[in-house]
Amino acid sequence: IAGITQAPTSQILAAGRRMTLRCTQDMRHNAMYWYRQDLGLGLRLIHYSNTAGTTGKGEVPDGYSVSRANTDDFPLTLASAVPSQTSVYFCASSDPTDNTGELFFGEGSRLTVL
Amino acid sequence: GQNIDQPTEMTATEGAIVQINCTYQTSGFNGLFWYQQHAGEAPTFLSYNVLDGLEEKGRFSSFLSRSKGYSYLLLKELQMKDSASYLCAVSDSNYQLIWGAGTKLIIKP
Numbered sequence: 001i002a003g004i005t006q007a008p009t010s011q012i013l014a015a016g017r018r019m020t021l022r023c024t025q026d027m028r029h030n031a032m033y034w035y036r037q038d039l040g041l042g043l044r045l046i047h048y049s050n051t052a053g054t055t056g057k058g059e060v061p062d063g064y065s066v067s068r069a070n071t072d073d074f075p076l077t078l079a080s081a082v083p084s085q086t087s088v089y090f091c092a093s094s095d096p097t098d099n100t101g102e103l104f105f106g107e108g109s110r111l112t113v114l
Numbered sequence: 115g116q117n118i119d120q121p122t123e124m125t126a127t128e129g130a131i132v133q134i135n136c137t138y139q140t141s142g143f144n145g146l147f148w149y150q151q152h153a154g155e156a157p158t159f160l161s162y163n164v165l166d167g168l169e170e171k172g173r174f175s176s177f178l179s180r181s182k183g184y185s186y187l188l189l190k191e192l193q194m195k196d197s198a199s200y201l202c203a204v205s206d207s208n209y210q211l212i213w214g215a216g217t218k219l220i221i222k223p
Binding site: 040041042043044045058090100101102103104105106107108 | 156159203205
């Protein structure tokens with residue numbers, strides 16, 4: 001099935017541990033994004049990548065890092081997890097040639113940091 | 115600062131019509147999006163407005179007034195499956211999306 005695949009679906013993590021959330025897309029979209037979604041708040045952009053080999057910081061980048069070695073993969077790493085990083089994380093992609101800028105989302109990764 | 119305002123929760127009856135409002139204040143404007151998000155699932159695209167006026171797509175319509183910083187999503191002939199959160203988002207001058215917190219729509223039989 002074409003689209004975006006995220007892993008893991010959910011994870012409970014001890015504070016201080018390192019964690020990588022994986023994201024893979026097969027739509028050959030150049031642009032990819034990582035968002036976090038918390039109750040009562042809108043989606044907040046963590047990091048983005050406009051094309052393979054480039055990344056940029058979003059609204060809430062602290063404590064997170066990303067890489068974009070190729071078009072398909074865009075992993076998000078928490079170097080040393082803290083409880084405030086408990087959230088639902090969504091990976092998304094878009095086709096810059098699409099004038100609407102529609103985002104396609106993965107199913108999300110629910111992360112709990114204890 | 116930039117912000118998007120939409121009601122936290124709304125309740126409507128199956129078969130009825132509901133209008134979900136969204137007001138925005140952003141630095142620049144490059145379009146407004148509505149997404150639907152069922153509980154525990156990913157957001158899915160509903161509509162995109164960049165010019166003033168009404169865009170109709172089946173039972174869903176979206177309206178935009180750029181001068182008023184205002185949009186609404188109109189859902190007709192409500193079905194139980196329309197129970198979801200509806201997210202409003204604006205693309206700013208840098209083409210970054212600013213998201214509202216979402217409106218949870220509860221449909222009652």
